[in-house]
Amino acid sequence: MQAAMDITAKYCHAEMEAYGSCVASNPSTWQSKCHELKIKVAQCTSSHPVIQKIKQNCSTEFVEFERCLRENQDKPTSCSLHVARFLGCAETVDLSGVDPAPQPS
Numbered sequence: 001m002q003a004a005m006d007i008t009a010k011y012c013h014a015e016m017e018a019y020g021s022c023v024a025s026n027p028s029t030w031q032s033k034c035h036e037l038k039i040k041v042a043q044c045t046s047s048h049p050v051i052q053k054i055k056q057n058c059s060t061e062f063v064e065f066e067r068c069l070r071e072n073q074d075k076p077t078s079c080s081l082h083v084a085r086f087l088g089c090a091e092t093v094d095l096s097g098v099d100p101a102p103q104p105s
Contacts, residue, residue, distance in 0.1 A: 003027035009010065011051055012044035049098050 009016050019041050022034035045051055055062060065086045068079035 006087075007051060007054060008041070008045050011048045012041060015041045015044045050095055053095060053098050054090045054093050057093045058086055061086040061089045 015037070019034055019037040023030040024036050025089040026033045061082070065079060068082045069076055072078045
């Protein structure tokens with residue numbers, strides 16, 4: 001999960017920042033008050049060209065990582081090898097020619 005969060009934070013920083021601030025400011029009502037901002041984070045991660053390229057090139061590693069998390073919900077640290085494989089793959093993705101600017105919503 002941290003791998004996905006790191007990539008999300010790197011490329012969708014503004015959206016993550018706004019959502020985090022909203023959650024912190026609304027401790028008892030954040031689920032409803034921050035829903036729009038949560039959707040913006042999801043839209044950024046699904047539409048950002050760099051994240052799309054990483055997901056495309058490292059889909060096998062990402063699927064294995066997600067499967068491990070599902071099967072080990074009570075002990076996610078047992079998936080550290082899967083995280084390492086996904087991050088290793090993400091580091092090797094050729095991002096030349098990919099526009100790092102997020103797509104307008």
